[in-house]
Amino acid sequence: MAIIFYYMFYPGMIICNTNYSAYKTPVNFKHYSGRTTVSSDGVNRDVNNFTIFFRNPKTLKFTRDYILKNFPNGTNISEFGCSMGQKPYSLLIMLDKYNKKGKYKITGYDFPEVINKARNTKMYGLTNYITEEEMLFDNINVPFLVERGVLSPAEAQELKDTFYHYFDIYKPSESQNKPQSRFSSRLKSLFAKKQKAQDNIMSINEVFEYKNLILKSNMVVKANKKGDKNLELKSGDITQIDKVLGGKKSGVIIFQNALYHILNDNIADFYNYNKSSKNISKIENLFEKVNRCLEKDGIFVIGNFTADHLYDYDKERDTRLLYQDDELLRVYDSSIIHKALYENGFVPIFYEDTEFSAQCDRRYVSLPSVWKKIKEV
Numbered sequence: 001m002a003i004i005f006y007y008m009f010y011p012g013m014i015i016c017n018t019n020y021s022a023y024k025t026p027v028n029f030k031h032y033s034g035r036t037t038v039s040s041d042g043v044n045r046d047v048n049n050f051t052i053f054f055r056n057p058k059t060l061k062f063t064r065d066y067i068l069k070n071f072p073n074g075t076n077i078s079e080f081g082c083s084m085g086q087k088p089y090s091l092l093i094m095l096d097k098y099n100k101k102g103k104y105k106i107t108g109y110d111f112p113e114v115i116n117k118a119r120n121t122k123m124y125g126l127t128n129y130i131t132e133e134e135m136l137f138d139n140i141n142v143p144f145l146v147e148r149g150v151l152s153p154a155e156a157q158e159l160k161d162t163f164y165h166y167f168d169i170y171k172p173s174e175s176q177n178k179p180q181s182r183f184s185s186r187l188k189s190l191f192a193k194k195q196k197a198q199d200n201i202m203s204i205n206e207v208f209e210y211k212n213l214i215l216k217s218n219m220v221v222k223a224n225k226k227g228d229k230n231l232e233l234k235s236g237d238i239t240q241i242d243k244v245l246g247g248k249k250s251g252v253i254i255f256q257n258a259l260y261h262i263l264n265d266n267i268a269d270f271y272n273y274n275k276s277s278k279n280i281s282k283i284e285n286l287f288e289k290v291n292r293c294l295e296k297d298g299i300f301v302i303g304n305f306t307a308d309h310l311y312d313y314d315k316e317r318d319t320r321l322l323y324q325d326d327e328l329l330r331v332y333d334s335s336i337i338h339k340a341l342y343e344n345g346f347v348p349i350f351y352e353d354t355e356f357s358a359q360c361d362r363r364y365v366s367l368p369s370v371w372k373k374i375k376e377v
């Protein structure tokens with residue numbers, strides 16, 4: 001019996017999920033590194049390392065354009081919470097044609113346990129299953145980012161060509177390519193449960209579980225040495241950003257889809273995220289340090305998770321109206337994160353829709369992902 005799920009990753013998309021052969025997952029290489037236990041401040045805790053190439057594409061593109069316009073002579077770009085490095089590589093690729101002389105230096109930071117994993121292999125699984133990574137495959141005619149008007153076909157082709165300048169396709173061994181029975185049985189049981197409950201809408205937890213299940217690779221790539229000139233992956237905790245950067249300022253500091261690790265003591269809270277935080281003073285302290293580590297006119301880039309913004313859609317108030325690209329956005333602002341950013345000398349200059357509508361009761365909201373430093377604190 002066919003069940004139709006509203007696919008909640010992207011607006012307006014519908015998927016029919018009865019035919020498991022629809023999942024093109026021949027390669028049993030983990031697409032993402034899952035979780036890692038890190039030891040910080042003497043406490044062991046789990047971090048969520050999920051990431052993909054070209055994630056938060058609108059914010060990424062805005063960041064690239066901002067860098068070119070405001071730092072034409074170059075700057076340092078410090079990306080904290082970079083996980084395995086897909087995001088810093090995405091920026092490297094997007095800046096590539098302007099960076100022949102190496103004026104933009106990108107450093108990705110994460111906990112040592114995560115960075116060691118990343119540096120050991122620099123191997124990445126890609127998926128062509130309705131993601132930002134689709135454009136890296138040959139068999140996709142109109143990739144998602146083109147379909148959504150984020151990139152023109154020519155831009156997508158250029159990014160793809162540049163990507164394969166920095167990455168080589170890796171042929172997995174037979175053992176890496178064995179069938180994914182665990183994956184398909186978990187997926188089947190997820191759908192069986194929903195079928196039994198006659199529920200055709202996915203909850204946020206199910207969206208995450210589903211996304212984690214389907215994101216198995218159908219191609220594996222390995223970074224070559226060409227990126228090493230302008231991109232480095234290093235250990236560094238953003239809460240110690242002043243020490244990590246050692247007084248060297250950056251034009252751009254990025255910490256995307258990661259703030260919830262600081263807001264909550266336990267990563268499990270992310271799934272049932274609180275709309276307040278025990279750790280708000282840690283956050284205020286962090287924003288103050290970020291301000292000090294930024295150059296004049298520098299920007300702080302965060303993610304578009306409601307959990308990163310402590311955005312409370314139950315209490316939303318239509319506080320401001322804002323035009324972006326000639327489009328009128330309604331901006332609801334009940335976030336104590338935004339308040340803390342304003343108090344530490346930042347104003348928002350770019351908004352991106354939440355990644356999953358399920359985060360906001362099946363609606364999408366625009367959340368401010370790029371914050372410009374307008375005064376020293």
Ligand SMILES: C[S@@+](CC[C@H](N)C(=O)[O-])C[C@H]1O[C@@H](n2cnc3c(N)ncnc32)[C@H](O)[C@@H]1O
Nearest residue numbers: 047048049050051081083237238256257258261
């Ligand atoms: C969900 S991933 C997001 C990866 C990437 N930024 C993205 O947007 O796709 C969050 C990452 O933040 C890292 N992280 C959490 N707290 C951090 C901290 N205090 N300093 C540096 N990295 C941190 C985690 O280890 C994890 O790799």
